Amino acid sequence: MMEKSSNEFAQRFQSLEENYKIIRNTIAEAAVQSGREPKDITLLAATKTVPVEVINHGIELGIDHIGENKVQELCEKYPSYALDHCELQFIGHLQTNKVKNLIGKVGMIQSVDSVKLAGEISRLSLSHNLTTDILIEVNIGKEENKSGVLPENLNDLIQQIAVLPSLRIRGLMAIPPADADEKETRGYFTNMHQYFVDIMGKKIDNVNMEFLSMGMSSDYSQAILSGANMVRVGSALFGSRVYK
Numbered sequence: 711m712m713e714k715s716s717n718e719f720a721q722r723f724q725s726l727e728e729n730y731k732i733i734r735n736t737i738a739e740a741a742v743q744s745g746r747e748p749k750d751i752t753l754l755a756a757t758k759t760v761p762v763e764v765i766n767h768g769i770e771l772g773i774d775h776i777g778e779n780k781v782q783e784l785c786e787k788y789p790s791y792a793l794d795h796c797e798l799q800f801i802g803h804l805q806t807n808k809v810k811n812l813i814g815k816v817g818m819i820q821s822v823d824s825v826k827l828a829g830e831i832s833r834l835s836l837s838h839n840l841t842t843d844i845l846i847e848v849n850i851g852k853e854e855n856k857s858g859v860l861p862e863n864l865n866d867l868i869q870q871i872a873v874l875p876s877l878r879i880r881g882l883m884a885i886p887p888a889d890a891d892e893k894e895t896r897g898y899f900t901n902m903h904q905y906f907v908d909i910m911g912k913k914i915d916n917v918n919m920e921f922l923s924m925g926m927s928s929d930y931s932q933a934i935l936s937g938a939n940m941v942r943v944g945s946a947l948f949g950s951r952v953y954k
């Protein structure tokens with residue numbers, strides 16, 4: 711890393727180190743409290759707006775999953791990520807015409823909510839001779855204008871996507887309503903966990919319910935207590951976001 715950037719980012723590196731320790735400890739406590747081990751919970755760092763220098767410092771600290779939510783930002787940063795010991799995922803809303811920019815770059819796309827989108831991921835993965843892992847995003851709060859399949863359509867969608875070649879459904883993802891209070895949020899998490907368990911029990915071909923991705927900076931501990939095994943944490947790790 712260049713001299714200039716290490717000075718420029720010294721303060722951010724230090725707070726990242728402190729935040730990272732706290733978050734790993736909090737995750738470990740919630741894991742144990744919910745009858746699991748710390749290693750059973752995947753911490754994915756949500757890296758939107760975070761400079762690659764800072765992300766790569768986080769990877770040096772031990773962050774092994776990162777997620778971007780904009781295709782263009784991901785592509786701009788892509789050549790600079792230190793991905794030898796870290797998996798890059800896509801966690802944002804994805805338009806069908808942008809899938810081509812992600813295939814082969816990301817280990818998992820967490821935000822699949824339609825047959826059309828899954829079909830394009832399947833088609834392009836097949837043509838590149840690779841398999842893409844996906845999560846199905848659920849609009850758990852049934853919010854208007856929000857990504858995700860409605861809970862009542864989740865089973866049908868999974869059945870339709872499961873038969874597509876060159877992709878693998880590996881779990882569910884959700885972002886509960888931002889304005890929900892703690893109790894409501896816990897209810898959404900609990901409902902998501904129930905869907906996760908129900909679908910797992912159906913043993914559908916090509917569907918593995920391995921990841922339940924929910925919980926962000928303000929509620930990741932609660933999400934784990936409700937059954938999440940992947941949390942997506944941004945601002946609690948990197949500080950509040952500065953949008954340019």
Ligand SMILES: *Cc1c(COP(=O)(O)O)cnc(C)c1O
Pocket residue numbers: 756758779801802885926927928942943944945946
């Ligand atoms: C930004 C983002 C997060 C993290 O949000 P924080 O509240 O900053 O932790 C999680 N998931 C998705 C899909 C995001 O876009």
